Every structure is written in structure tokens, then in C-alpha cells.
Amino acid sequence: MLAEYDLSLVIASYVVALLAAYTALYFGTRLNTAQGGERRRWLITGALVMGSGVWTMHFVGMRAMPMEAPMSFDTVMTVVSWLAAVVASGVALNIIGRTRISAALFGTATLAMSGGVVVMHYLGMYAMRMSADPVVDTGFLVLSVIIAVVASGAALAMCRKLQGLEGGRALMIQFVAALVMAAAICGMHYTGMIALQFPPGAVPAADNGLRGEWIGIPLAVACVALLAVALVVTIMDVRARRELELKKAEESRWVEQMAFVDSVTGLPNRSGLEQELLEHLARPDAREHPFALIYLDVANFRELTDRLGHRELEDAIREISSALRADLSDTVYLARYSAGAFVALVPDYESADHAFMYRRLRQIDGSITTAGMAITWRAGQSVYPTTGTSSRKLVRAAMVPRDLNDIGHFANMEATPELALPGQLGGS
Template sequence: MFNHPDSNYSIVLEGQYNWAIVLLSLMIACLGSYVAISLNKRVRMNSFFHRDVWLFFASIAMGIGIWAMHFIGMSAYHLPIPMKYNHIITILSIFPAVGASFIAFHLVNRLKQSLRNNIMASILMGLGIVLMHYLGMYSMLIDAQIVYQIEIFIFSIIIAVAVSFFALYAISAFNKKFEHRGFKILVSLMLASAVSMMHYVGMFGTTFYVSDGYHNIDSEMGQAGKALLIAMVAVSVSVLLLLLMVSIYLDRYIDYRIRFFDTQTNLPNGRYYEKEIQKNNNQLVLAVWQINSLKDVNYAYSYNDGDKLVNYIANTLKAVHLPNTMLYRMEEDRFAYLMYRTDRLPLLERKMQEIARIWDDARYQGKPFYLKASCAVVSVEQSKKVKYLYNDAQTVFNHPSTLFQQEVAVYQPSFHRYSFEKKILADLDQAMEKNELFLVYQPKIHSDLERIAGMEALVRWNHPEHGFLSPATFIPIIEKTERITDLTDWVIENACKQLSDWQQQIGADWTIAINIPGDYVSSTRLVKKLKKMQDKYQIEPRSIELELTETRFVQSIEEANHSIAKFRSLGFSVALDDFGTGLSSLSYLKKMEISTLKMDKSFVDHVPHSPKDSAILKAMIDLGQSLGLEIVIEGIETEDQVTYLRQVASSLLFQGFHFAKPMKAAELLEWSKKHYLH
């Protein structure tokens, strides 16, 4: 291998390269690396599929890129003698490249990264490239002896390992940077360089000898068969593109399943329900089951037992066949039937009573088990609006008459709503005094700097009788009365106090956004409250952002504009929330002295897969930035949305579950330290 051949082999063959085919081999290496890195990125994403599936696809893409690059590179090298390949060894030579790639990608995707992991991964990747190359050389059937210069042989290995190290280190250390296509292309070029440089440096140190009496030398011979070259290119590129297409399809499918389906029961979730009712069907009936026994089982036994109970409940509900009806798992302990025929309401009630009788005799782990559950049946004819169906069902559950003894209650506005609303209003003062009300904070992330720019303060209520109440349940009730100003003042004070604490603890230069109800915007009381809090907690006005919902004041735009101008003159920021949902958005936007636009979640949900939604969102961002406004995109839930928005514009603020859920103050502080976003 490294020794000079027998004395009979003294004629050195001079080969020549077809540079067009050399360029083709480099392109194949780059394509293989790019596809492999794209697939490998999905290892760290939420998925229904095991991470090893993505590692397998990435390894195949990388292995094919290495393999195809070698044989196309060899086809570019013309020797003046016949040259063929042992097909079995040719096929087997792909396995070292695939296997080494799998192990290397596995190492760089470990949760705990270390320099040792990266070194081991680069050595394995480099050796995989080298082994594939020299197996490919061994597969050549040629009337010549091949001799390798040991110095160049070793140098080619060092190159493969060293360049692989830089590429794999970039994959492990700069995972978030891969949202930028340019960075992904750069790392792909680095990985392709490891493959290509090893091959061509290795070939530079390779000498072909033929015997003195060899007469079959012809400058027109020695080209690898054109058909073989075309076949290899076609097959390798086709497989790479197929892998890319499969990954895109699977990625979209996974995103769809995660967003719209419950992973345990495979039932559509609350998001799917919201999407469905947006079709504005006026014949809807909703039956919601709330299961209060689930928490008891989790506490008394284990979460595994709780999962078994959920499966039992889901299977019981799935076994009920209702025409024109879909079953959802709305929340952890709530399931719902959505029926599209109001004239079938009696049938729905009857079926719910049958389920209640089944659960009267429920058994758990072979023993009788008392299932604490209730069902609320709500028709659009009683709720008046489709979007209130689920909230009205919650009203039934919060009513004192609901005992969770497998009863089925039909929502009656005059009975359920009035009594519950009265209770909520009566308990508000106690909630503020005894800290039953509390704030959670959802961070806003700067798209370019990848740090926390601020957060939105959101109120929650842990009611002593009704448990945790959704803001969608109690805020609309309080908004109907003047008590909403008391609640808003409580939020302002507690948010300002928390912001002051953060500034003293860690010197955080954050802004905090506070939602202001429409009728309170023009009140002199609000201005006085803001000034008082500013002085009390020594907060700069620019640290407070007032969020005003467009649909709440669009009918009194002149009065609202006067108030906005007042806030701005005092140094406060003003954000227009839910931008795009009000009918008069564009015509009044130029009159408002706002500082920030918040894009409503409905414009983000289907981006980037919907061309129309993507075009609308881009136009709205361009419009806002052209007016010198800061743009906040809320409701971000997928990495695809982040990638698209970073391509559309710079200096955006991101808010959504993709980054973080709303958290209590202590949780947010720990989260910010962990993610280095401060």
C-alpha cells in the first residue's frame, strides 16, 4: 500500500481531471451536507418520531453525499487504461460513511455538550470519510498497482478530522444560529470541504504504476462509463431530494399533530376546536365533560395511573357514536363533543346521560371507583355567539349547583350566568387583598439579539371555591362594571413593584406591558395612578408600556388619540394590541401616536405554510416599520415561524409558547438565567 511496487512496475501513469465533473462532485458533497444538517436539526425539535429516526435520515444523506462525491470525483479522473469497479465493494463502501455519520451526529446532539464529545465525533466522521475513500479505491478493478504516499495519507486523515471538528462543533454549539439559512450553508460548506479536501488530497498522494510490458495504454481509454456516472448522479441526487421532501412532509405533519392534537389520546385539542368554530356555523351544540378525579389519582397513586384513567375516559367517550359530532380533549381534565346540529340537542343530552350511568359503575384497577365528573351542554341558541360556547360551559362548572356527581346540566343564562357573575364581583376585593389574584409574565424576545426585551403582565385568579379561573372567564364579567378600573390599578401596582424588584436584583433593563381596558384609557384616574407608581417605585416611564386593544376603542378614536398623546408626552410607551382585527385599522393608524404594534395571533397561526397569511403578515410588518413603530409578533409556536419572520424583517420582538409560557416572577427569573436571555 505504501511501499514502492515490484521492479516490473516502473511506468507511472499520469491522470487528468475533467474539471466540470470535479465541480459536480463538490456540488454533490455540499448538497449532501446541507440535507444532512437540515435533517439533523430536527433531532432537537419536538416530534412524534424518535430522535434516532432523524439521525438515521441525516446519516444516510451525509453518507450518500460522501459516497457519491468520491465516485463522481473518481469519474472525473482520467487514466489511460481501462478502469472498472467491483460492484459489491462499491456498494459496501457506503456503510462506513453512514455509520460514522450516525454516531457523530448522535454525539453532537447530546444534551450535555463537551469538547470531548466534539473531538470524538470529528474523529469518527473523519475516519468514516477516509475509510469510505480507501474502500472505494480498493473496489477499483485496474491493471495497475496503487501506491500511497504515507505522509499525504496521514495528512488527508488530519484534514478530514480537523475540518469535520469545526463543522460539528458549529452544529453543537450554535444550534440557534441554524435558523439563519446563511449560517446553515456555511457549515454545510465546511462539512463538504472535509469530504472533498480529503478525497483530492488523498488522490494527490496516490500513484498508479503499470508494468514495463503493458501495451494497453490509450489516452482515450480509462474514463469511467458515462452511463455509470449519470446513474450515480441521478440516484444520489434523487435520494437526497427525496430525503429532503420526506423531512419537509414529516415536519409539517409533526407540527400539525403537535399543534392540533393531544399526544396521549390522539384527539383534536383546544386549538383545533378554536379553528373549527371560526367557520361560524350557527347550528353548534357543545357538551363538555370535566373530570375532577384525575388530580386525585395523580396525587394518590402516580401520574402513570392518571394516564391510564385518561385512556379509560377517552375510550369511553370515543365509543359513543353521534352523527355530525367531533370529540376533543380541550384541557387536561376536560373533553368536549361538538355537534353541528342544534335539532339533535335531545339526542346529545341522552347520550351524555348514558355516559354518566357508565361512570356511576366505573372501576379502577379492578375495584369500584367514584369518578367525579360533570357535563355541561351549551347550545349556540343560548350562548348567542359561537365563541362563547366553551366559556358558558365553564360557567356551569363554576356554579354552586354543580356537584360533580355525573350530572348533565344544560346551560341556562338566567340561572348559571347571573349567579356566577354576582359571585365573581362579590369576591374581587377579597381576591386582591388576600393575593388570590396573581400576575404571570410572558417574555418578549428580541429577534436579532436573542435576549429578553421585556414581558407582558397577565392576571390570574386562584379562587378558593372555584379553583383556577381562566381570564377568559372572569375578565369579561368584571369589564361589564366599573370594577375593571380597580382590577387594572391592582395590576399596575403589582407589575411596577415587580419591575422595581428586578431592577434592584439583577439590574434588568426590561419593559413591562400592561393591558388597559378601553373605557379606562381616557380616565384621569389612570394618569394619576401611573404617575404615583412611577414615583413610588422609582421607575422610568419608558419601562412601562400600555397595551390598548384596537377593537375596544376604535369607535371613540378621537378621544382615545387624545389619551394616547397624553401618555406619550409623559414618556410612556403605547402599544396597539390585536392589530388588524379592527375594521378601521389602516385608516386610523396614521392618526395614532403609538410606539408599538402587536400583530394578532390569528395572522401568525398559518405562517409560513400559507402564502396568503405570510404575505399579509409581511405587509403589516413593512407598514409598521415604515412608520417607525416597534413590532411585536405574538402567538409564535413553531421554529418555522421564527425562521420565516427573521427572513422577513429585523429588529422584531417575539412572544409565544415557542419561547416560554407565562410564568410567575421567580420562574421567569430562573428561566432567563438558564437561557442567557438577559
């Protein structure tokens, strides 16, 4: 009754199973993160893709073993076999797509999936409504059921495993998993074909509504087209999720950055200065890389705030910070420490490269003008490790007022046991 396998249809059946497995795995993993209406859409689509793919593979596989008589199928039984595959896939994906499942629920999902595949397969074979009863090989029948259960369990376990993976690695593992799943699906099908064979001379019922010539390559092409659409959807979804992740990461970096940046001047703020100091102090060879802090406080800041509105004051602060930045060496780290105060971190502070900068700072009083007002300054300085070995001590030492002419002269710097508190300086 059965001739040799048609290799082209065998290959077509595996390709259909592979595409169905790949898209179903992806749709299954998306259920874990989707909520509400979005989850229902992924579930319904996943059930249709997986169920239709397995169902198509079955009928293409049947055509791979040409019969002596023209093949045909009962319409109702064929549709019911399709529904069995789709419903079973939906039940299994719905369970496996939950955030947490017990061993009992996993077993239920496995039995639902395997049961649907077995019903679909044997109902699809009976849909030919042959003139003679089939010959059942019990051993192969039991083996086909075992393969269905094991394959379904493995597929659902892969879905669970893939839910915790992201990026290219997840897609690669998903593809390998799909290869294994497709082999298992085909293995169950062809084992089932051996388990249920019709005797020589048996012919399909004359009133079958579906002709065999439409069950094979045409059905495979139609299903591949459906799966191709599903694959396009998955690719678009991967891109959308990746873009969303990149956007979230960028926003997170922006928020993190803004925590260390002054919103008015764009300079590092007090937290940014603290972070920079800690990085310098945490170096294993920190003492081999001494640095200086120069504290620059606008002495007439209160007068400036009394004369200007909020926006005008912000513009004035930006002008002051820009002019101050221009007076400093390129390697100097400048931060806005408070409303009217700035701190400059000077690496390798004794380098001759900073000589011109120190000269400008000693002459800074009245050199910067904004809103028709010449800015006057109070200044101080500290040196690591001479005046302190912690960020707090260094900043407090730098806040002790000194004559502007002392800026840049570090020969007599020493630790001061009693330091003025920030509130004692005023104007900031």
C-alpha cells in the same frame, strides 16, 4: 495514467457534497430536540443522507480523473465502502446530537466520522482491483487523513453550534457551514487521489461487477434526487416547526391575555385594571396626566343572584356591562372589578368631552334593566394624585360610597385618611 480533470464532474462532486453537508447539518441539529422514535428516524435518515452524499461525491470525483482504461469496481467492496460512510455518519450524529457531550465524546465522534470517510475513500479506490499495486505518497496520505479529521471535527462543531439557533439566521449560518464542509470533503478526496495513484498500464479486474459509466453523472443525479427529497423534508419540517412555534406563542399570548380578562364580559378584570393603573403611575410624567377612577357597584346584586341561575346571571352581567360601556366615553377604560362591581378609569377627567358621560352616570339608577329588574347602583370616585398616588389607595378611595349626584364633580376631592374596606360595602 491520469488525464486532466473533468471540470463538469468536479463541479458535480462539489454540488453533491454541498447538498449532503446542508441536509446532514439540519438533520444533525434536529437530533438535539427529537425524542424516542422521532429521534431514531432523524438519525437513520441523517446517516443515510450524509453517508450516501459523501460516498457519491467520492465516486463522482474519481470519475473526474478519467483513466486510460475503462473504469469498473468490485460490487462487494463498493457496497462496504458505502456502509462505512453511512455507519460512521450515524455514529457521529448519534453522539453529536446529544444534549450534552464531553470533550472525549466529541473526539470519539470526530474520529468515527473521519475514520469512516478515510475507509470509504481508500476502500472505494481499492474496489477497482487494479492489475498493479498503487503507488502511495505517504505525505499526501497523511495530509488526507488530517484533512478528514479536521473537516469532521469542524462539521460536528458546526452541528453543535447550530443546535442553539432558530429561524432565518440559523438557516443562513447552516448554508455557509455547508459550503465550508463541502470544500473540506472535496479537499480530502482530491488529496487522497494524489496520495494513491496506479502506475501506467494498470487496468481494473475483468470480473468487477460495477461498470464505470454508471459511476459519475448518473450516480450524481440519483444522489441529488435523494438529497432533494431530504431537502423537501427539511423545508416541510422547518415550516411545521415554525407553525408550531407560532401556535405556541399565540396560545401563550392567549393564556397571558386571559389572566387579565374577565371571561364573562370580555372586559379587563381586576388584574387587568391593576396593570393599567401601574402603567399610568409608572410614567415619568405621571403627575402631568391626572386621571379619575369611578367605582360602580350593583346595589341589588344579591337580589339578582337569588332570582337567576348561573347562566341567566352571566347573561344579565353581560347586558349590564354592555349598557354601562355604552354610557361611557370612548377613551374610558372599563374593568369588571368583582362579581357585581365595575371600575372606570377616566383619563383627563376634567375634559369637557366627559360632561355628557358624567350626566348619564348621575342618572344611572334604574336606567339599566335586565331580567325584568331595574339595576340600582352605589358609586364612588377618586382622583390621581389628589386622593392617592398608588393603585391600592386610589381604588380604596374610589370604593368609598358617595351620592350619585357627586359623580363627575371633583372640586372638593381630597385624600381621606381612613377608607372603608371592600368588605364593608357589601353587594360585591
